Amino acid sequence: MRTVLVILLAGTWTTGALGAGPADGDATWRPAASERLVRLPAGYLERAIDRDFQGSPLATALDETGRQLADRNAGLGELQAAVEAAAGDERDALRQRFLEEKQAYLQLMGRRHDLERERLKTRLALYERLLTRLRREGGVTDNPAAARLAENRQAAQSRFEASVARVDMALFADGAAAESRYGAEYRRHAEALGELVAAINAHPMNRAPEIDGRSVDKREFLRHLAGQAEAELALLDQQDLVLAYMAKLVALDAMAMADEVDAREAETAGRPETRDVSAAVGFFVAPN
Amino acid sequence: MRSVVSATFAVLLLAPLPAVSGPLENLERERAALLTTLLDPALDPDGRQERAGPALRRLVDLERIVLRDPRAAAGAGALANRAFADYDLTFLAHASVERGVSPLDLWLDRLGLSSDRLLAARIGLR
Known part of the structure; x- marks a missing residue:
């Protein structure tokens, strides 16, 4: 024992x-x-x-x-x-x-x-x-040149969005100049893309995770x-x-x-x- | 016959590959073509207008492609940096409508070539 x-x-x-x-x-x-x-x-x-x-x-x-x-x-x-x-x-x-x-x-x-x-x-x-x-x-953010480019691109897009309607009015409103094929197709695709993006954002599997309710x-x-x-x-x-x-x-x-x-x-x-x-x-x- | 085939292969291998251009390069080319048309002294006003109209609309399309497509700026390096650093010069068609001036006036203005400055200029050695 x-x-x-x-x-x-x-x-x-x-x-x-x-x-x-x-x-x-x-x-x-x-x-x-x-x-x-x-x-x-x-x-x-x-x-x-x-x-x-x-x-x-x-x-x-x-x-x-x-x-x-x-x-x-x-x-x-x-x-x-x-x-x-x-x-x-x-x-x-x-x-x-x-x-x-x-x-x-x-x-x-x-x-x-x-x-x-x-x-x-x-x-x-x-x-x-x-x-x-x-x-x-x-x-x-780690690359200053890339950050500057992204910032400039963002500013350019904002400025473009603000002026796009005025450009369309100036160039295509008189009817003499038809909208280009790219313009027409882009508009059609953009609508479909917008709907799809909205559906993706609303999808439960794509919901952002939360920490402490945030x-x-x-x-x-x-x-x-x-x-x-x-x-x-x-x-x-x-x-x-x-x-x-x-x-x-x-x-x-x-x-x-x-x-x-x-x-x-x-x-x-x-x-x-x-x-x-x-x-x-x-x-x-x-x-x- | 054999030597001819070999020579053809050699020429094909040595020949430079066609340059693959992106939306930014196409935009630069189209803008240069429009400015050339607008500055061409051989054209009369009607002829200039006839050629500049379609070129301007093509330029509008190309500017929109560059502005909307995130891939247009990716991988273009110094060209993209320079292009997005000066909206007025790069997106000449949109900027000229926005400012209510002709594309040529805006381009000359951005390069510092205003009428006042040209009139005040003197010929001399530098």
Whole structure:
């Protein structure tokens, strides 16, 4: 019994770094910051990433670990109740099994944390890659010449829109000069485009995402998602600490139980320990 | 025969590729053609009007294509920078109607060639 407890103690003590190891090599998720993902409406982005994750081996491993943890959780409850009801040797055997189950539970929870950390780190890296791509593609503000061109173009368009009716009146109102084919076709297409753009803007899948009731653009939404992933990682670190303390408690329980078993075995051996030398004085003071 | 075929291939390979022009280059060309017509001393007023009318309407179309199409400015580099930096010169047809002057007057004015300045000018060495 003592040997088993010492092995258990050593096992629990060495799992002090529970959850610190890398996730299994085969349980991976490798999403790509693809063009498709960059072009997706911001409101749909998170769902698309979730869907991609659900199809990965990492998601399968996480689900499997979750199921195993739920089973083990139920088993721990039953064992704890059984320990409280039992007595004598049976109680010792059940306590030992309870400790072993707790150790296995902690190892499983550590693995789950590893997988969860892998998921969050991958997600965070994906958000950062998407943000980089968005910055690169729409990086007008980073380039002064491009920013100036965009500003001039915007000003030119505003001025053109303000004068287009007057130009049409001046050039085409007298009827002598017919509107060009480009002008007529453009007007027809512009109406169709306007209707389509309105429909796209009103589409529920294209609705801008909201943070605290405020609509935000894709870049801000991605920054928000990255912040959330960072927060979840920090919470996971804290959970790791909880796990480490649990492991320490299991180790202390195992030590206490080993001591208890030792003491009981010594008691049942029936050899009282002679510690006080004065108890033997009588053997020496009486004459032979 | 073989050498003739080879020579033909060589000529085809060495010949410069046809230049691919964008809306901005077409606009520049059309504007230059209109100004040439308006400044042509060989044309009488009727002949000038007859040729300038259709050219002006073509120019209006090209100006609208450049202004409406976001791709017109993309990739044109220095040409686009210069074009959008001076609306009056680039979009001459629209700007002249907006200002209520003829395209030629606006163009000369933007280049600093007003009647007053020309009359005040003197011939001399610089």
